[in-house]
Amino acid sequence: MTATEPAASDAIAADTAPQPAPAATPPRTPLIARAAAELVGTAALVAIVVGSGIQATELTDDVALQLLANSTATVFGLGVLIALLGPVSGAHFNPAVTLAEWWTARRGGAGVNSRELAVYMPSQIAGAIAGAILADAMFGEPLVKWSTHDRSAGNLLLGEVVATAGLILLIFGLARTDRLRFAPVAVASYIGAAYWFTSSTSFANPAVTIGRAFTDTFAGIAPASVPAFVGVQLVGAVVGLALVAVIFMRGKTELGQPAA
Structure with missing residues (x-):
């Protein structure tokens, strides 16, 4: 074996090692870089959601086709953003994910600390607003026009609990089973x-x-509907973490310590 062979083996191992993804914030990355990744990633995500919604409504009056176009663009865009920015910030793009990770870190798991939480969340919110404004600008819509899409019905709120709980269950379930490489x-x-x-x-x-809420287009939500939506999303995050704790419960060794 030559002196270069171990180095080559190490390089191959590094290339094939799982990369960080949501709920696995990479260590030692400067916080300003992580904040920028969260801002840019969330802005891009919202621009994709809002922009594809506007494009779809301009191309067809069929609501099913509009939703199909919107969801398809979001799937591809979100996957690319997670793959690109996961190694930098963990690609949360979502305060519910960041809060859930902070909570697990407080209980001894890996995740963001309070300082990082205080930086991530404003970056995500600022990015989301910027993304909506950017999408409106690209399609010649008013840059800021409050949405008139009322989404306050109880069945919609239940849908948000389910959607958010499932998302948290998925992300942290992958983390518990060392499969975050599949996150994108x-x-x-x-x-x-x-x-x-x-x-x-x-x-x-x-x-x-x-x-x-900043766009009165296909993907918009009336400002009056936002507080309830955010509230039930946080409830969904709690439900998701509870499901993770039950479904992916860690066993104990003979000495009563949690298994690795």
Whole structure:
């Protein structure tokens, strides 16, 4: 074996090692870089959601086709964003995910600390608002026009609980089973499915919900509907974490310590 062979083996191992994804914030990345990744990623996500919605309504009056176009663009866009920015910030793009990770970190798991939480969440919200404004600008819509889409019905709120709980269960279930390398495909696929099986079309994200209030287009939500949506999304996050704790319960060793 030559001296270069171990180095080559190490390089191959590094290339094939699982990369960080949601709920696995990479260590040692400067916080300003992570904040920028969260802002840009959330802005891009909202621009995709809002922009594809505007494009769809301009191309067809069929609501089913509009939703199909909107959900398809979101699936592809979200998967790409997670793959691109996951190694930088964990690609949360979602205060519910960040809060859930912070909670698990407080209980001894890996995740963001309080300082990082205080940086991530404003970055996500600012990015979501910027993304909605950018999408409106690209399609010649008023840059800021409050949405008139009322989404206050109880069945829609239930849909948000289900959508957010499922998202948290998926992300942290993958983390518990060391399969976060599948997050770009798994998370994007889940959101695409949840567009169709939940009554609310799966916002499942407080930052995105706030951003979508700034556009009176297909993907918008009336500002009056935002507080309830955000509230039930946080409830869904709690439900999702509870499901993770039950379904992916860690066993104990003979000495009573949690298994690795």
